[in-house]
Amino acid sequence: MSGFSSAWLSLREAADHRSRNAALAEALAGHFNLRDSxxxxxxxxxxxxxxxxxxxLLPARQSWTLVDYDPALLSTAKDELGNWADEARIEGENLQLIKGLAKIQVSFRKADLAADLDAGLGAPSDLITAAAFFDLASKAFIREFAQAVAARRAVFYTVLTYNGRCSWQPRHPADNAVTAAFQRHQMTDKGFGISVGPTAPLYLSDQFKLADYSVQEADSPWNLGPRDEMLLAEVQAGHLKAVSEVGAVEPSALDSWASRKLTGAVIGHTDTLAIPT
Ligand SMILES: C[S@@+](CC[C@H](N)C(=O)[O-])C[C@H]1O[C@@H](n2cnc3c(N)ncnc32)[C@H](O)[C@@H]1O
Structure with missing residues (x-):
């Protein structure tokens, strides 16, 4: 079990999708638009x-390999992708999907990327991608990852990497202390060694430049408001739990921070597109 429940991933999906940076998405689409597959x-x-x-964003014939170390999430992915597609056919362990004009083949790989990155990445693919992932990683993992992607000459596209730029509505005197303590929690070990947390976009950009990639970055913040009531409540509860573990905010100030009803928040993320030169 990874600690990421499918309920949490489902709750955040709409905000994730609308927050992706449109200019970077267009640049990705433009890179592959002369390809058939x-x-x-x-x-x-x-x-x-x-x-x-x-x-x-991609050409009509797509072959995806979905990698995760959590078998329960992989199994839910299979079900949810089947429901999302216009048509879905199960072929052994794989899925054949039709969505609009796209024909999408999907295979699933259970692999712990921290234990064996090469096995996790497998054979070279045209594009290696991830969403909401790299703030979990360590400096060493990001270095090894950029080298492994470069060895495969793959394009790299990642979205929604937490970058630590947060604001809360209504404001509270403990906002800055809570955000700082949350960032400290983000920089503990999330399975890859001490995590880079909100500095992940910086490390990704540095390592891909060192690997001779051309790197573009752009903001993709969650702008949460009244329509996101449940997500706001989960974000607040998540901050309360993490900040309590760090112990850097005075308990009565933290209680007061956590008991005010949030009406909005901006949670900063960065998208990164890196293309071999
Ligand atoms: C924040 S979730 C993002 C999930 C998905 N990309 C999304 O955008 O909804 C992080 C994902 O990374 C996976 N993960 C974390 N550490 C991993 C590891 N060492 N190997 C493989 N997958 C890992 C978790 O199981 C989880 O599915």
Whole structure:
């Protein structure tokens, strides 16, 4: 079990999809638009949200490999992708989907990327992608990952990497202390060694530049408001839990922060597109 429930991933999916940076998505689409087909590896795939958002940007024939170490999430991904598609056929362990004009083949790989990155990435694909993943990773993992992607000459596209720029509505005197303590929690070990947390976009950009890639980055913040009541409540509860574990905010200030009803929040993310030169 990864600690990421399918309920949490489902709750955030709409906000994730609308927050993706449109200019970077267009740049990705432009890169592949003369191709008939494309192969894609999605790491830390969860229930397949990244495929559901990215497929529309890619050529009509797509072959995806979805990688995660959590078998329950991989199984839910199979079900949810089947429901999302216009037509779905199960072929052994694989799915054949039709969505609009796209014919999408999907295979699933259970792999712990922290234990064996090469096995997780498998054979070279045209595009290696991930969503909401790299803030879990360590500096060493990102270095090794950029080298492994470069060795495969793949394009790299990742979205919704947490970058630490947060604001809350209504404001509260403990906002800055809570955000800072949450960031400290983000920089603990999430399975890859000490995590880079909100500095992940910076490390990704540096490592891909070192690997001779041309790197574009753009903001993709969650702008949460009244329509996101449940997500706001979960984000607030998540901050309360993480910040309590860090212990850096005075308990009565933290209680007061957590008991005010949020009407909005901006949670900063970055999207990154890296193309071999
Ligand atoms: C925040 S979730 C994002 C899921 C999905 N990409 C999305 O956008 O909804 C992070 C995902 O990374 C996976 N993950 C975390 N550590 C992993 C590891 N060491 N190997 C493989 N997958 C991992 C988790 O199981 C989870 O599905």
């Amino acid at each position: 494309v192969t894609i590896t999605d790491i830390g795939c969860g229930t397949g949200s990244n495929l559901r958002a990215t497929a529309a």
